[in-house]
Structure formats: structure tokens, C-alpha cells
Amino acid sequence: MLFGFWKRRKESRRPVDPLAAFDELIENLERQAAEVRKSAATLLALKADLARGVERYTRRLEDISERRATAQLRGDTHAVTVLARDTSQAEALLASTRESMARADSDGQLLLEAAAELGERVAELRQERESASARLTVGGIVTDALRERVARFEQALVVDAARDEVERAHALADIYREERRDGTD
Numbered sequence: 001m002l003f004g005f006w007k008r009r010k011e012s013r014r015p016v017d018p019l020a021a022f023d024e025l026i027e028n029l030e031r032q033a034a035e036v037r038k039s040a041a042t043l044l045a046l047k048a049d050l051a052r053g054v055e056r057y058t059r060r061l062e063d064i065s066e067r068r069a070t071a072q073l074r075g076d077t078h079a080v081t082v083l084a085r086d087t088s089q090a091e092a093l094l095a096s097t098r099e100s101m102a103r104a105d106s107d108g109q110l111l112l113e114a115a116a117e118l119g120e121r122v123a124e125l126r127q128e129r130e131s132a133s134a135r136l137t138v139g140g141i142v143t144d145a146l147r148e149r150v151a152r153f154e155q156a157l158v159v160d161a162a163r164d165e166v167e168r169a170h171a172l173a174d175i176y177r178e179e180r181r182d183g184t185d
Helices: 018-074 077-184
Strands: none
Touching: 018 077
16 A cells, blocks of 8 residues: 555646646657658568569569479379478468568558658647747737736826825815914904
């Protein structure tokens, strides 16, 4: 129960700045797209190797077929049997290689499409980031302007309050003056 008590909890670091969040997401997607492109390139290179394998097994089958025909003409049944086994093995290898090549081709195309989609998403996010940056800048300017307006409004209220206080003081002075005049009469 207390095993995790002494361990420090990893705090997920979240960027406070919204633009930093965009930058982090864009960076992660670019890294992911690079990995996908690298995997696609690996599969395309594998496809080229498999294509050479298909050519090699095709030539091997042709060679075995020629040797088998020669063995049949000579009447060498043992050689014909061995070459028949070699033919079936070469055909199995050829079929397996073709299957692997088709799969590498389809997987490579899928990865290239995924890389293209990630690239488009990165481009969209870059545009959105630029828009967000502009909106934040404008928002900051508007906020500053509103702060100044509020400060001017607060100053106007202070001045109005001061005027009211001066008027009260004058009114009070007028009252005392009248009372003095009435008291001296």
C-alpha cells in the first residue's frame, strides 16, 4: 500500500502559453511524420529487395525447368524427382516473396498516405497557430486599451468625487456663513 508513497509524482508539464501548446503539438506531429516517412522508406527499400528476390526465384525456376527437361531426356528419374522438389520449393519461395512484396507495397503506400495526412495536419496547425498568435496580439492590445480606458474612467470618478467634495465644502461654508450672518443680526 505504501510502496508508491515515497515516489515523486510526475507532473504533466503543460505549457501555460497557448502558443507554446501549439508549438509542442506541431513539434510532436512533425516528429511522428518523420518516423512514418522513415518507416515508409524502409518498406520501399524492402520492396526493392523483394523485387530482386522475385527475379532471382523466377530465373531459378527457369533454370530448374531447363535442367529437368534435360534430365527427362536422359531418363534420369532420380534427378527429375530432385528437380521437381526444387521446383516446388522455388515456387513456394516465389509465392511467399510476391506476397511479402505486395504487403510491403500496400503498407508503404499506407504509411506514405499517413505521412501526407500528418504533413497536412501540421500545415493546418501552423496556420491556426499564426491566427491564434494574431488574435492573442490583438487581444493584448485591446486589453491594454481597455485597461487605459478603465484607468481614465477611474480617474474621472475620482475627479467627480473630488468635485462633489469641493461642492459640499462650499455648501457647508455657505451654511456656516448664513448662520453667522443670522446669528449676528
